Amino acid sequence: MLEPSERYTGYTAYEYLEAGVDYRHFDYAKQLGRVPEYAGLDLSSAQAERTQRLLDQETVISLHEHVQVFPENMDYLRDHIRQGREPTGYEGLSRSGLTAVFDNGMDGTCCISSDAGWKYQDVLFDLGVRMADLAHQDFVIKGETLKDIQYAKETGRIAHIFALEASTMIENEVDRLDVLYGFGVRQMGIAYSEANTLGSGLKERGDGGLTYFGERAVARMNKLGIAIDISHSGDRTCVDVIKASTKPVFITHAGARGLWPTSRMKTDETIIECARRGGVIGIEAAPHTTLSPSHPLHSLESVMDHFQYCVDLVGLEHVSFGPDTLFGDHVGLHEAFSSNLSLGQAHANVDYEKVPYVDGVENPAEAFGNIIGWLVKHDYSDDEIRAVVGGNTLRVLEEVWV
Template sequence: MLDPAAAYKGYTAYDYLEAGKDYKEFTYAKQIGRVPAYEGLGLSSAEEERTRKLLAEETVISLHDHVQVFPEDMGQLRDHIRQGREPTGYEGLSRSGITAVFDNGMDGTCCISSDAGWKYQDVLFDLGVRMADLAHQDFVIKAESVKDIERAQAEGKVAHVFALEAATMIENEVDRLDVLYGFGVRQMGIAYSEQNTLGSGLKERGDGGLTYFGERAVERMNKLGIAIDISHSGDRTCVDVIKASTQPVFITHAGARGLWPTNRMKTDETIIECAKRGGVIGIEAAPHTTLSPQHPSHSLESVMDHFQYCVDLVGLEHVSFGPDTLFGDHVGLHHAFSSNLSISQAHGHVEYEEVEYVDGIENPAEEFYNIIGWLVKHDYSDDEIRAVVGGNTMRVLKEVWV
């Protein structure tokens, strides 16, 4: 396998265009070293060597991230997003050790034509522009199959999988799923926090479950080979989707409500039902989500509390990681788009200590070194680490993708 740092030739997003003429230029956040390096692992030299070896040699898959780079000045965020040209963080990815990343670039912040987000034409525009940029470089591979991930692993490159956090933009048009699949989308959520035509989101007062149209959409996603995500769906909708799907489903980025009592976390019932049907939960790390009583200040340690809880609940073979990070000020993004992302409703009345960033899992460039280092420090075997950082996800993809 080639070294990703050697395979990356220095391309930056939209190099083929002229900044200031073809698009508005912004000063972007650092992809490396935006915040101080995490110092909480305490690895010995042997443990550090083992961590680097595992990161370099194993198939490492992020079930959920946002690999775009955001403006250094988050006051410019809406202007940046409105032009529909978000830059991929190629430099950061080259330093990440990630083999494949499910990039959820289009969600409630996809506000090109409307501040409400989720518009079909906006999503297609965003997808198309991102794909045009990917086509002008050769380090990140647009991944649509297991073979693409295996190729990235063999060539020391990064497989980029387009994903959507919800199916809201298909409205009542099930054939739009075919169009999105044709654009390269290989993973899709059912609902974000708000209810849509498929089912209920996790912020709603009541959850009517998966709708009849939602059942049609699940059936079509199964036929197409789109992996289904229920991270932002309501409790009843989650279980309905798991039972309606003929294929295993993902909880790509969440934690356990048994450890932290917010709607953003999943109930034991949902996690167990997902696992019973062969699915996987990816442990979340976006700011102020996977907190724990033992570690109420969000950091790698609180994230791994959720990992251990889920391993104890359903077994190691059903747990992975979907850190949900980005390149830039994630807390600032939440503040700017709190209404679009329904953050307050998702947290409910649970109080938490606000942090500036999640120490140890701040962005895609650093997250998996620290995750693997934690697993090494806590005496997980190479086989166990291999499973949770990529093997479990590959098992499901081989079943779900056509």
């Protein structure tokens, strides 16, 4: 386990308020040591030292996480979510080695006022409350520009970048994108699993592609400097977005359907089109997503099978990581919100053995240490590792952000 950042002072989420008075208290999952440390790498002392050096020296960026902490007892999950006060896992982040993280907050579980989620007022509430908490400490800073990421690296901090997995909450009002940008959102998906006014999600029976309104929204995102994510969009909508955007797009968290045949994974065509126009795919690690024939029991090895497949398909310069982890029982979250997250439709075509957690990529504190360790063990060069853990993402952001 990594040593905590010297910048971290021990702050816990919302400690400026009084639990039980200002908000309802819940017992939260442990951010460290909830599951056993990954034992699958077996690095030599030289490899371990090199892994630590790369974590310390390089700009490490996760394209997709949920860095909040969930209740220890998931029976209280909906009560916790209803109050709209998601606690950031500062302690875990202090040991992550991350320079910057795209945090997607509550997203499809943003059910403060409606079980269906994705309501505009709920998303703004979630963003505002999280920002109020960030403002009361100085280790995890709000990231909105490349300079913020550079500042975080130079000062031992973490740049926290607000992102949203879909644009469902803008409904038919393109100016809401400007409002969300003003709140600090710097990356947005088009559709989650369900279709919306912009395009189709990946669970739908048919995919009508990007709508005319979706084209307007893509154009506005390009003008504002919001990076576009197509991870949860349908196949046709994905390619339409790539072609409509004047800037490269991200697939922030997915894998390759050529390796694991579910709609949650991306087709070779989509990955190739994304790369052809300068984009990057971040490899996913949420439970029961990036499985592989060689490693059907979900673990770091399964995830890295998808990494290697995509590197072979489009080149190392178009691949990165968006592990999509959180602090707490991720499988329990999926079970509680299976209808909101459309997991049944996404995994309809395959049989797989369930795991309680993804060994080696269970939470944001351990993910990149183990990913870099795997890359070191498999003889990737420093330059190659530098590219896939941050450099490729920075290259796209230099073109997309204003």
